[in-house]
Amino acid sequence: MTEQPGSSAAGDGGWEPVIGLEVHCELRTETKLFCGCRNAFGDEPNTNVCPVCLGLPGSLPVLNAMAVDYAMRIGTALHCEIRPSLFHRKNYFYPDMPKDYQISQFDEPINVNGWLELPDGSRVGVERAHMEEDTGKTTHVGGGGRIHDAQHSLVDYNRAGVPLVEIVSRPDIRSSLQARLYAAELRGILIATGASDGRMEEGSMRVDANVSVRRPNDELGTRCEIKNLNSLRSLVRAIEYEISRQVDVLESGGTVLQQTRHWDENEGQTVALRSKEEAFDYRYFPEPDLVRVVPDTTWQSEVAAAVGPMPADRREKLAALLGPDGATAAKADQIATVVENGLDVLMTKAVHAGIGAPLALARTANEASAEPDRARALDTAAYTALLRMEQDGSLSATQAKVVLADLLDRGGDPAALARDHGFEALGADSLSGVIDELIAAHPNEWTRYVDGDDKLTGFFTGQAMKATQQKANGKAVAAELRRRRG
């Protein structure tokens, strides 16, 4: 493998981490994968169930066409080869799976051999992205919700049978930071395809990490699979903990055991789950109640057309609006935030309506991105009108932020909202009077300013803000100061 921007110079005493991620994402279909029950998060328990997803005898699965469509969109966005595919039964006993098998794609997945390019320029291979059904949701009662101490468990089958795509990366990731970039970029892509809402907190995107360490260029080390990573922050912390744990084991002469480990967010460590007496034997065999899925070229090209622009292209477009400035690290971060929150349309419309790109970027990446759901629903005309008030000086930056908070909160006309706050632009006459007073009150500072100490501009602007309860416009104050200095 060639050295890439995302790869770490083998840190940690010459050990190189090798990481692969398995990401499960729930598809945004109306119904489940094999039956017409609703696919909805947060409904009353066991209200979206039927003989198929409860595994009742005699029921038969029928594949949801939209789920196949979404799976192909994901494959297309990840540059996969889309192939004829087949479902298998993966047999195991666990109460979250009422049929005692999960229908999943095994050796003939729909998407294979793709890749994902990260914002840092590194590329991570995608081995496969296959379809399968989700399990029910189990709640452990007693013992503080921990499985081993629980007295009994309760099962809600609303989630059983919800369509999933599992995206398996190649072990190309070399640091926790790169893992985070991968997960974040993948999330953006999933949302952009329309296939998933990518909400980690609701479990619609779930990440497992396979972590091992080795000496550079050695064979792969023994890996551990880490589960229960519910946020990007947990992903980074868990990988870092696991790398140093494995390095400690190896450096003290021990052997890393192949294990599934659970990330404990409160303790900040990974814990081995009950050791397995034997490897799981899932006795995979082809699902006899389903036939092969063979998407023809027409269907594939329809899917390719339905896949929207990817985050990387969208970032590039926004950067172009900013000119050479768009390439700086600070601006690139803000641009990434805007795209991640799906606010590029909002920003672009403002710029096309005459708002300066740096101002539009700042407000969209900061204030608007703090409330992304509301910002996406924002009236673009009102947003642009507000930014114009800031741009032409009738509102100060501080005032514009206050009005924007209102606009996000309840919408409305920005001019009226500004008036409600008493944010009337200070007339030139009263501003002039305020500055007269400031010069009288701070003669030494004024002399230094007149002598060319421009740092005093900030001082006088601050004083003017204070004297006018933030009604003065910073730019207007600075202009008036310059005018008087001559």
Place this chain on the structure above:
Amino acid sequence: MTDAKLTREDAAYVARLARIDLTEDELDLYAGQLAVVLEHAAQVAALDTTGVEPTAHPLPLQNVLRADEPRPSLDRDEVLAQAPAVEDHRFLVPRIMGDVP
């Protein structure tokens, strides 16, 4: 399992995977019967199938799909009436030993 004869241990392993509790006598009986079945199937495995596509389904069908349209689910009371135990509108199951596979 085409070349080696099915052992008693194999039969016990398969029974455990399927959560079937067999007595020692039953294990002897079924191990013998399963071995005969597998020997029979081994005749098929002996055929030269070079260049023959594996059969995934006996019917010459593909792309059997349905539109993504909701259909009514079952009545919850009726569903939960089938459960051995219920709490909080959910199926109550015994304490689970071991982890999600």
